[in-house]
Amino acid sequence: MTSSTETINDGWGPALSDGERLCLRCVAGAMIPASAVLGMPGADDPAIMADMASSVKRDRPALARLLRGIDEAAGGRLADLDAVAASALLDRLRAADPAGFAVAEAVIARAYYRDDRVLMAIGMEPRPPFPKGFRVDEGDWSLLDPVRDRGPIWRASE
Amino acid sequence: MPVTNDPVDVLIIGAGASGAAVAWSLAETRMRIVCLEQGDWQQSSRYPSTGRDWEARQAEDYAIHPNRRAMPADYPVNDDDSPIKIANFNGVGGGTILYAGHFPRMHPSDFRVRSLDGVADDWPIDYATLEPYYALNDRMMGIAALEGDPAYPPKEAVMPPMPLGSTGEMLGRAMNELGWHWWPSDSAITSRDYEGRAACINLGHCGHGCAQGAKASTDVTYWQEAMRARVEVRTKCRVSRIETNDDGMATGAWYFDGDGREVFQPAEIVIMACNGIGTPRILLNSASERFPNGLGNSSGQVGRNLMFHPYALVRGRFDRPLDGYRGSRVFMWSMEFYETDPARDFLRGYCYQFTRGNAPATTALNGLGDGLLPWGEGHHAAFRRLFDHQAGMIAICEDLPEEINRVTLDPSLKDANGIPAPKITYRLSENSQKMLDHSVARGVDILTRAGAKDIITRSPLPYAGWHLMGTARMGNDPRTSVVNAWGRSHDVKNLFIVDGSVFVTSGGVNPTSTIQAIALHVADQIKTRIHDLFD
Ligand SMILES: Cc1cc2nc3c(=O)[nH]c(=O)nc-3n(C[C@H](O)[C@H](O)[C@H](O)COP(=O)(O)OP(=O)(O)OC[C@H]3O[C@@H](n4cnc5c(N)ncnc54)[C@H](O)[C@@H]3O)c2cc1C
Ligand code: SF4
Numbered sequence: 001m002t003s004s005t006e007t008i009n010d011g012w013g014p015a016l017s018d019g020e021r022l023c024l025r026c027v028a029g030a031m032i033p034a035s036a037v038l039g040m041p042g043a044d045d046p047a048i049m050a051d052m053a054s055s056v057k058r059d060r061p062a063l064a065r066l067l068r069g070i071d072e073a074a075g076g077r078l079a080d081l082d083a084v085a086a087s088a089l090l091d092r093l094r095a096a097d098p099a100g101f102a103v104a105e106a107v108i109a110r111a112y113y114r115d116d117r118v119l120m121a122i123g124m125e126p127r128p129p130f131p132k133g134f135r136v137d138e139g140d141w142s143l144l145d146p147v148r149d150r151g152p153i154w155r156a157s158e
Numbered sequence: 159m160p161v162t163n164d165p166v167d168v169l170i171i172g173a174g175a176s177g178a179a180v181a182w183s184l185a186e187t188r189m190r191i192v193c194l195e196q197g198d199w200q201q202s203s204r205y206p207s208t209g210r211d212w213e214a215r216q217a218e219d220y221a222i223h224p225n226r227r228a229m230p231a232d233y234p235v236n237d238d239d240s241p242i243k244i245a246n247f248n249g250v251g252g253g254t255i256l257y258a259g260h261f262p263r264m265h266p267s268d269f270r271v272r273s274l275d276g277v278a279d280d281w282p283i284d285y286a287t288l289e290p291y292y293a294l295n296d297r298m299m300g301i302a303a304l305e306g307d308p309a310y311p312p313k314e315a316v317m318p319p320m321p322l323g324s325t326g327e328m329l330g331r332a333m334n335e336l337g338w339h340w341w342p343s344d345s346a347i348t349s350r351d352y353e354g355r356a357a358c359i360n361l362g363h364c365g366h367g368c369a370q371g372a373k374a375s376t377d378v379t380y381w382q383e384a385m386r387a388r389v390e391v392r393t394k395c396r397v398s399r400i401e402t403n404d405d406g407m408a409t410g411a412w413y414f415d416g417d418g419r420e421v422f423q424p425a426e427i428v429i430m431a432c433n434g435i436g437t438p439r440i441l442l443n444s445a446s447e448r449f450p451n452g453l454g455n456s457s458g459q460v461g462r463n464l465m466f467h468p469y470a471l472v473r474g475r476f477d478r479p480l481d482g483y484r485g486s487r488v489f490m491w492s493m494e495f496y497e498t499d500p501a502r503d504f505l506r507g508y509c510y511q512f513t514r515g516n517a518p519a520t521t522a523l524n525g526l527g528d529g530l531l532p533w534g535e536g537h538h539a540a541f542r543r544l545f546d547h548q549a550g551m552i553a554i555c556e557d558l559p560e561e562i563n564r565v566t567l568d569p570s571l572k573d574a575n576g577i578p579a580p581k582i583t584y585r586l587s588e589n590s591q592k593m594l595d596h597s598v599a600r601g602v603d604i605l606t607r608a609g610a611k612d613i614i615t616r617s618p619l620p621y622a623g624w625h626l627m628g629t630a631r632m633g634n635d636p637r638t639s640v641v642n643a644w645g646r647s648h649d650v651k652n653l654f655i656v657d658g659s660v661f662v663t664s665g666g667v668n669p670t671s672t673i674q675a676i677a678l679h680v681a682d683q684i685k686t687r688i689h690d691l692f693d
Contacts, residue, residue, distance in 0.1 A: 032537050035538050055211060057218055058226060102526075102527070106217070106519075109519045109526075110211070114212075114213065122545060123546075128208055128209050128210050128212055129362065130207040130369040130370065131359075131369070132359070133360050133370070134359070134360040134362070134484035134485065135360065135484070136360045136481055136485040137323055139327045140322070141322070143322075143331060144304075144341065147334070148306060150337075150339075151308055153309050153497070154266065154267070154308070155265070155266070157266040157269060157273075
């Protein structure tokens, strides 16, 4: 794990500390838990968490601030609360600071919904869009006949 | 110690939509033409759609807001005093690198707003003036379209339209039941291989750079041809101000090169193409003893009349699977509510641009924001209801010019070269608000008719300040306008403006087709009048 003193040279501030990562993992698990029925990992899955923590850039300072605030509100570490208490606390904090939590939601969702297991479970091929692209049906152009039949609708300007 | 370059005939500032068009058109004169651009060329291999982390990357180096991107090419914009925030891209291609490529022309009535509706001003040019340039621009950009749209005078299509897909079919049926106009959009996307550009492969990433090169950003269209004709594009060069002489003529521009050196580029003709924010910023920053209120600003109109196109969004969930994230962002429009209707409580009108669904992370984030996707247990089931099952529209509302909506220079915020940042002051007018409300109500009607559930509306969209117009308006009267009918400054006879700043009114459609048609028109005027250009 990265220590709190590590800096990443991408211009977006220090890396998340161990404590911030632990808190982020609890938040991610509360937001998107695993589903055994659907065969989907939770957002707190170790591979997803590693990807999340190493790729967050512009949102890092705001995310770190939010996570520190959550731990503080938990009286130390969110991770030390039991699941029910953690969930109740997160609900309360989210209602009070939707904009702050939107940053965490963005970071978590962007990392979660690119994991191979997740993509396959929701019916996507685990690949970037380019270069294969996707297929879109042409559609039925005769649907335009009634629009044509009604004639011009533009307003003459002279 | 500042450096002075060899003089050139024509200096274009800004390599975006309009700068590219004017450069290409003037290239045939064989004049020495240089374009200064603060950003750089883009490598399509770096576009988000080439990576597994594409949705995250869309919010990083290719984010649409300059304050979020904060790349070396970007200048900060103080938009705290505006409910609508600025979106742009700074680099060769300008905003077209990120634009969706929705490419409607303005309508004939748009140029006669005062005569027809008693508001704002008529343009000093009309649709007929621009018609040949619209057509030329359609060919140069490679526009996919279907001929015969009853919302427009007849116009030729360069290639077949983008596919309707299951979303277009479903929404088209609903529009037919309501008896309302819809048509495949004119799209700046190749539906077929065209002039060395490969056809669209439905990546759905048009808004963050097209790795396929199918979308007509000007780096892959006009600039390729202009450079073959020996126009020089000098990148990482940020202009700070235009210099003038005792005759009140522009002599060239000062800029900072990539190493931060200050350089003077002398020129016979200076053409501004920095967009509706960047151009007034540089003109205002060029204030001098001769031009104390900013260059070309004897009318006091530089920076005023900023227009955005307020946007509304309507999105619904359907029981059947749709195209989702697949396919270009643009495919179908409606002009049903475009023209003024005296029965309504607002003047002018809007168009709809219909929308498909989104990629998974964006679907989730929208769902969370819309209150349709919970945290915890219910997340997965709710996600599956939304993903690939959403569609809707955005309304693009005509914004009327008002002097109080403006760009000024921020007294303290500066870019990396110390040039004052633009400050935006903007408020939504009552007319715009009523128009937005109407567009939301009719949008809900359409989606309801199509069978949607969980319909979500947003108005105005806060992060949608991507159409930048009106801040150096065109007109015949030097007391009330900045440039004449062919883009020449009333005050400085060798200074031209070709970007969205010159719009007199905004129309209710995306502006780039018109911006480029105007740039081609101005270029033709320069060529035609070359012997008495400064009279
Ligand atoms: C996300 C997004 C989606 C959009 N979608 C659509 C759409 O679907 N349809 C549509 O019609 N329009 C759309 N637009 C708008 C479209 O991009 C603009 O209308 C168009 O690019 C404006 O052209 P322009 O020539 O006025 O300026 P721009 O294309 O913005 O070019 C200005 C250029 O000038 C450069 N510049 C500025 N200041 C300086 C300086 N001081 N020194 C040197 N260089 C400078 C900039 O770096 C930039 O490259 C969209 C824009 C965005 C951001
Ligand atoms: S949908 Fe077409 S135009 Fe848009 S990014 Fe993909 S290939 Fe390019």
